[in-house]
Amino acid sequence: MTIRTPDAPTASPLLEWYDRHHRDLPWRVSPPMARRGIKADPYHVWLSEVMLQQTTVQAVKPYFANFLAKWPTVTDLANAPSELVMAAWAGLGYYARARNLKKCAEAVASQHDGIFPDTEEGLKALPGIGDYTAAAVAAIAFNRQAAVMDGNVERVISRLYAIATPLPAAKPLMRQKVALLTPADRPGDFAQAMMDLGATICTPKRPACSLCPFNGSCEALSLHDPEQFPVKATKKEKPIRRGAAFVAVTSDGDILLRRRVESGLLGGMTEIPTTAWTARQDGETSAEAAPFKADWESAGSVTHVFTHFELRLSIFRVAIANRLKIDDGWWEPVTNLEAQALPTIMKKAIAAAIPLAFKTAKG
DNA sequence: GATGCGTGGCC
DNA sequence: TGGCCAAGCAT
Known part of the structure; x- marks a missing residue:
């Protein structure tokens, strides 16, 4: 060798x-x-x-x-x-x-x-x-x-110089190397x-080193194991949170929507009424927390993986004759949902209760 | 420095 | 199939 x-x-x-x-x-x-x-x-x-x-x-x-x-x-x-x-x-x-x-x-x-x-x-x-x-x-x-x-440059640099220090602690050293090379x-x-x-050669798995313009100057390649770089700190386990979400539809085809608070998760985006999302599995996930009293029926559940937790959302549905006066929210025609600021988890939840709500519904 | 913050594609 | 990852930022 x-x-x-x-x-x-x-x-x-x-x-x-x-x-x-x-x-x-x-x-x-x-x-x-x-x-x-x-x-x-x-x-x-x-x-x-x-x-x-x-x-x-x-x-x-x-x-x-x-x-x-x-x-x-x-x-x-x-x-x-x-x-x-x-x-x-x-x-x-x-x-x-x-x-x-x-x-x-x-x-x-x-x-x-x-x-x-x-x-x-x-x-x-x-x-x-x-x-x-x-x-x-x-x-x-x-x-x-x-x-x-960025993440690509971190990977390339960590391999070029076989940097064994884990990320993110290695960033200052990597930045020095990039600055000297720029x-x-x-x-x-x-x-x-x-x-x-x-993105195309020095990929996380199975890098195409034979095609790389740096293959005469890469320390990780000379060590015969570029894939071991960059070294990363171990990440935390992803907790599971649960909650309930409520789809209310009138005979005119209007659905009850709300706006989320400006900051935090999905801040400023549109949602259907939901409970808080907690680690609990008890009454908080039941129809008792609905936005108004009605004969809520179960419409199954959806799972959605966020960056730092997994959400399991129980979906409840009810059809009512007329719009109710709601303090916190508004009634929107279901035909106009595409124009709303609905994050993917909310589209999934609505699609669980109203399968034809979105042309390209996922989940 | 650690944590919160989305989503979809890939193997 | 589920863990990993993608041109990070704010606090």
Whole structure:
């Protein structure tokens, strides 16, 4: 068996790989486009980066197109009603992103004349923009030599340097390595190349090292086990919470909806009335907690896995003749549910009680 | 530094 | 099939 000593990595082989193998993405100015003089639009870069936080490219594509069609500029987004923005974001998850997206657009429109700041520091001062997004927008939209580090880059760097310290403790060291590797020329392409490499070659399982532009300079490969990097801290067990949700429908085809409080889980989104979601399994999950007295019947249950707990929701249903006066909520035509800011768990719950409520109901 | 915060696809 | 993972941020 040959033991190779890796050479120190440099940006050049990666940029050459990117020129040949970059992905074409709706929000991306690829090297051929750049050669034709096309410049990245900071609004497009920012919007895509926020949508891509912890979210796959495939999931983002239709949302990105829909947002640009509805709101072509950051000022349009700033002037849009929040309810429409939340409804357009529904299904994409992590709804604090949508709330901060709106706040950020308003700040850019009112405090920066509709022009995004062109420095990491200026960008990071805006709502919903942290270390990663500030560096990504600065590098991709403004050609700043910023060290961009996301999950892909963490994986690539941890393997290049065989970093044995577990994440997240290893982040400062990794950031140093990225900063030293980031070129003054084409920093935006370098960042996008690192992410493309992580997404297509330096994958979590079964990386395609034979195709990698760094395969002469990767310490993890020289150790014959790239998959063991990055090392991660062990994660906690996911608890189970239970609750009940209530679908009330009138003979006119109206359903009772509510708006959730602005902060916390599914903050600001629309829901059907539910109990609190707790670890308990007793009366809290029964029809006793319904929004009004009626002959509630069971409509089965749905399970939904959130980031930090699993929810088992018992569904109850009732048909009533006329709308009741409800303090906290409103009656919405079932035919208009697609236009509501309903998170996926709520669509599942409604679909359990009204199977034809959504054309593409899941669960 | 640890925790809360969605969803869908993959093997 | 269920655990893992995806271009993280705020507190």
